[in-house]
Amino acid sequence: MLSRPLSPAGLVVLPILAAVLGIAPQCMSWGGALPPVAPSGEGGWYEVFFTAPRFPDALEFHQGGVVDVLIAAIEGAQRTLDVAVYDIDLMPVAEALLRARDRGVRVRVVTETDNADTKAIARLRAGGIPVVTDEQEGYMHNKFMVIDGERVWTGSMNFTDNDVYQNDNNAVLLRSPELARNYAVKFAAMFERRAFGPARSPSDTTPRLAVHGIPVENYFAPEDPTLEAIVRAIRGARERIAFLAFAFTHPRIGDALLERARAGVEIRGVFESSGAESPVSQFSRLRQAGIDVWKDGNPYNMHHKVFVIDRRVVIFGSYNFSRRAERNNDENFLIVEDPAMAALFEAEFARVYEQALNPPRSREWLDMALAWAW
Numbered sequence: 001m002l003s004r005p006l007s008p009a010g011l012v013v014l015p016i017l018a019a020v021l022g023i024a025p026q027c028m029s030w031g032g033a034l035p036p037v038a039p040s041g042e043g044g045w046y047e048v049f050f051t052a053p054r055f056p057d058a059l060e061f062h063q064g065g066v067v068d069v070l071i072a073a074i075e076g077a078q079r080t081l082d083v084a085v086y087d088i089d090l091m092p093v094a095e096a097l098l099r100a101r102d103r104g105v106r107v108r109v110v111t112e113t114d115n116a117d118t119k120a121i122a123r124l125r126a127g128g129i130p131v132v133t134d135e136q137e138g139y140m141h142n143k144f145m146v147i148d149g150e151r152v153w154t155g156s157m158n159f160t161d162n163d164v165y166q167n168d169n170n171a172v173l174l175r176s177p178e179l180a181r182n183y184a185v186k187f188a189a190m191f192e193r194r195a196f197g198p199a200r201s202p203s204d205t206t207p208r209l210a211v212h213g214i215p216v217e218n219y220f221a222p223e224d225p226t227l228e229a230i231v232r233a234i235r236g237a238r239e240r241i242a243f244l245a246f247a248f249t250h251p252r253i254g255d256a257l258l259e260r261a262r263a264g265v266e267i268r269g270v271f272e273s274s275g276a277e278s279p280v281s282q283f284s285r286l287r288q289a290g291i292d293v294w295k296d297g298n299p300y301n302m303h304h305k306v307f308v309i310d311r312r313v314v315i316f317g318s319y320n321f322s323r324r325a326e327r328n329n330d331e332n333f334l335i336v337e338d339p340a341m342a343a344l345f346e347a348e349f350a351r352v353y354e355q356a357l358n359p360p361r362s363r364e365w366l367d368m369a370l371a372w373a374w
Contacts, residue, residue, distance in 0.1 A: 007166055024371070026091075043163060045176060045212050048344045051157065051169045055299055055360040062165045066157065071096045073145070073153055073173055077105045082146040082187040084330075086139060086318070087118070087158040094120040098127045105221075108132075109277035110190045112140045134196045138222075138328030143318045147181045151175050152182070154317060156246070156305050166300035168352055170316060172334075176211045179334075183220050186332070196330055198222055214338045221319060221331035230307070230315060231256045233335055237309045241267040242349045244304035247281075254282035269293040270349070270356045272302045282321075296352060297359025305333070308346055312339045344347040 049066050067090060074081065074096040081100055086092065087109060101107045109124060111132040113163040126133055134140035137359045145153040157169035174180075182205040189195040189204075202223035209216055219226045227250065233242065234256040241260060247269060248254075261267050269286065273295035296302035306313040317333025319325045 004201050015310060025185050038047060045174065045214075046341065047173045047339070048341060049155075049171045049173075050348050051164055051167065053166050053168060053298055053300060056298075057166060062161060064162060066094060066169075066171055067164050070153070070159070070171070070174070073147060073151070074100055077147050079105060080109075080146070080150045081105055081107045081148075082184060082186050082191070083108070084142040084144050084190060085159050086112045086141045086143060087115040087160050087163075088120045088124075089115075089118040089160045090164070091120050093159050094123045096125060097129060101127065101129055105148075108187075108191050110134070110140060110142075111147040114139075126197065130191075132191050132194065134330065135194075136196045138197050138324070138330065140190070140196060141318050141325070142330050142331060144183055145181050146187055149184060150177050150178050152179050152183050154334070156303050156316070156318060160343070162300065163303060166298075167303040168296070168298055168348075169300070169303045170306065170348065172210075172316065176208065177217075178209050178211065179216065179218060182206060182220075183332070190330065214336065216337075216354065217335040219319075219335075220335055221325055221329060226319065226331070226333070227326050229335060230321070233309055233313060234260060234307065235313060236263045237314070239310050240266045241310075242266075242308045242346060242353075244302065244306045244349060244352055245269065245321055246272045246301065246303045246305055247275055247322050247325075249275075249278070249280040249282060249320075249322045250326065251282070253321050254285055256272060257270075257282075257291065258289055261289065265335065267291050267293075268349075268353060270296050270352050272296055274301070292357035294353065297355035297357075298352075299360060302352060304348075304352070306349070308342050308349060311346060312342050313337050314342050314345050316345070341363055 049069055051066055055059050070093060074228060082305050097107050107129050109129060109131045111131060111133055112123060113135050116133045121131055140248055143155060143158055151173045153171065155171040157163050157171045163169050185204050189200045200223045206216065207224060217229060219229050231252060237260050259269055271283045275281055276295045283293060305317060305320050314336050315333060319331040319333040325331050
């Protein structure tokens with residue numbers, strides 16, 4: 001991992017290296033500060049943020065960005081903070097939660113058993129914040145936070161260093177007491193009753209609601225009909241579908257895309273490369289059918305779980321497009337019908353898609369070339 005600034009000679013030679021190694025200029029970001037976080041806010045009730053991975057990576061890049069937004073959300077809490085996140089290792093986030101506790105906010109945490117031994121979790125427990133783990137075969141795979149019963153933080157991003165600074169992720173902050181109630185109910189089931197997976201009730205939330213006049217659907221796995229909701233949204237496409245998938249293995253979702261492609265809908269997608277060639281992945285099946293799908297170009301992970309339909313409907317959350325997400329894991333996702341939000345996710349899709357077509361070369365080649373430049 002690179003951890004020192006480039007010399008003037010290195011700066012001069014970088015454009016040459018880019019040409020020689022075939023690196024697209026938009027894939028190279030060499031400055032000392034992270035690019036600005038991409039916000040929303042047009043509708044007034046949500047903000048959308050995307051991580052900004054940089055290749056090659058360097059320790060000095062691991063500051064700011066979406067972490068600052070997350071900490072600001074924590075610091076804005078006045079009464080309660082309920083955190084259900086698969087993996088937490090960011091010590092600044094742990095310290096922000098402890099500061100909230102110190103000013104009188106009730107802070108509670110649920111996390112995945114397999115990730116309960118991080119230093120950040122140990123710090124929370126040592127500071128008196130109660131932490132519950134799922135103790136089940138499936139994963140507690142959520143990445144959400146409920147703030148004061150009024151706001152919800154959710155998306156694909158774990159509260160980890162690699163998810164913020166190396167992986168492609170989204171995070172969305174929603175101001176809606178109605179949505180906050182849904183998430184609070186599910187959090188209480190996990191934290192208070194230790195009800196994970198199928199032990200929870202599918203009838204204790206409001207799956208369809210309107211927020212500021214915008215249609216929103218809110219689903220939790222495995223108790224809700226999550227697969228049916230996703231397939232129904234896909235089948236509603238009339239012009240275009242764009243998707244980003246960390247894991248896409250469910251054949252019924254693949255079936256829905258193939259049906260829409262036969263109906264003349266334009267479909268483009270990017271798969272996380274590490275699992276794209278697995279026997280259960282839908283990548284080869286879709287590509288063989290002539291659908292425009294690619295393996296991602298991030299040397300780390302493309303961790304999104306997103307569909308954008310007809311530039312007006314967005315599906316996003318913690319839910320990978322798999323049977324495990326449908327049947328075994330604790331998950332959540334939203335389907336929001338809002339062209340302004342869709343435009344933000346379309347822009348992120350365009351960035352990831354372009355990077356898939358023009359990926360950075362291997363880390364080893366980059367490190368060798370940069371060592372030569374120095």
